[in-house]
Amino acid sequence: MAFDSFGAFMIMEGHGPYVWTCYFVFFLLMGTVSLWSLRQRRAVIAQHRRAESPRVREKSPAGASFTRIEPSQD
Amino acid sequence: MWQIFHKLGSPKWFFGIASKLMPWLLWVGLSLLAAGIVWGLGFAPKDYLQGNSYRIIFIHVPAALLAQSVYMMMAVAGLVTLVWRMKLADVFVRAVAPVGAILTFLALFTGAVWGKPTWGTWWIWDARLTSMLILLFLYFGVMALGAAISDEKSSARAVAVLVLVGVVNIPIIKYSVEWWNTLHQPATFKLTEKPSMPAEMWVPLLLSVLGLYLIFGWLACLRMQTEILVREGRTRWVKELVQARGN
Numbered sequence: 519m520a521f522d523s524f525g526a527f528m529i530m531e532g533h534g535p536y537v538w539t540c541y542f543v544f545f546l547l548m549g550t551v552s553l554w555s556l557r558q559r560r561a562v563i564a565q566h567r568r569a570e571s572p573r574v575r576e577k578s579p580a581g582a583s584f585t586r587i588e589p590s591q592d
Numbered sequence: 593m594w595q596i597f598h599k600l601g602s603p604k605w606f607f608g609i610a611s612k613l614m615p616w617l618l619w620v621g622l623s624l625l626a627a628g629i630v631w632g633l634g635f636a637p638k639d640y641l642q643g644n645s646y647r648i649i650f651i652h653v654p655a656a657l658l659a660q661s662v663y664m665m666m667a668v669a670g671l672v673t674l675v676w677r678m679k680l681a682d683v684f685v686r687a688v689a690p691v692g693a694i695l696t697f698l699a700l701f702t703g704a705v706w707g708k709p710t711w712g713t714w715w716i717w718d719a720r721l722t723s724m725l726i727l728l729f730l731y732f733g734v735m736a737l738g739a740a741i742s743d744e745k746s747s748a749r750a751v752a753v754l755v756l757v758g759v760v761n762i763p764i765i766k767y768s769v770e771w772w773n774t775l776h777q778p779a780t781f782k783l784t785e786k787p788s789m790p791a792e793m794w795v796p797l798l799l800s801v802l803g804l805y806l807i808f809g810w811l812a813c814l815r816m817q818t819e820i821l822v823r824e825g826r827t828r829w830v831k832e833l834v835q836a837r838g839n
Contacts, residue, residue: 519634530644536709537647540702544651547694559818566825566834
């Protein structure tokens with residue numbers, strides 16, 4: 519180990535705040551983009567599943583619906 | 593060779609192969625990155641000139657190298673889009689552009705924080721830093737242009753042209769430290785020369801570089817899969833896959 523104690527490791531002779539800020543931001547951004555990408559794929563799959571589920575299909579049939587209108591004979 | 597090229601053009605084939613590769617890319621990548629960072633932060637000797645602030649190198653160099661490599665990969669994909677009209681090449685460009693932007697931002701941010709204790713300033717408008725900032729704007733441009741054109745084919749062509757025009761910036765970034773007098777130190781790794789640092793420093797750096805490349809591979813596969821699912825949502829194979837997989 520390059521440091522004598524855990525305290526020295528954290529402080530890094532005064533350079534700790536610079537080093538730890540960089541590592542924090544690095545993991546924060548890489549973690550965020552990974553989780554966001556995973557959630558995006560899940561959301562797309564869920565969307566396709568909903569669109570394909572029988573209940574949705576029943577509610578919105580593919581064909582057009584017609585309402586019979588009685589024309590006036592006057 | 594042509595058979596592989598032809599297969600690569602098939603989103604269905606890519607989806608399957610990516611699903612098999614992704615766990616390997618993620619876990620091997622994370623292990624290498626963790627090994628490189630733990631070694632670099634806790635066990636590598638301190639730099640005789642810069643002290644402990646140099647330990648930022650174990651994320652700064654991987655992020656900066658990958659930011660440029662991603663752009664080069666996008667340029668190759670852009671060329672393939674223009675010449676062979678391969679859909680998957682455009683899928684790649686769209687999927688990785690935000691990741692490239694994040695990596696470029698990370699390279700700039702970690703560089704700025706490293707610059708304060710080393711150079712005495714967060715930022716200077718020198719060639720290396722400015723050309724990296726231009727790379728960030730190029731990534732933003734690619735993302736904005738892709739989102740602005742709704743027609744898929746026109747959008748793919750426009751994005752490919754922009755990526756190819758922007759590629760001129762990559763040699764400027766690479767050789768900026770040699771062509772101009774800058775505060776930035778010369779390249780740590782060169783293919784033709786021995787590293788300018790001892791093995792206790794460059795081995796962990798190499799591990800973290802390799803680790804981040806593999807993690808990028810995982811992210812690229814994941815984001816490409818999402819893009820494919822969006823574009824190919826009406827095809828039979830996607831419908832079957834969605835029903836079979838669930839989440």
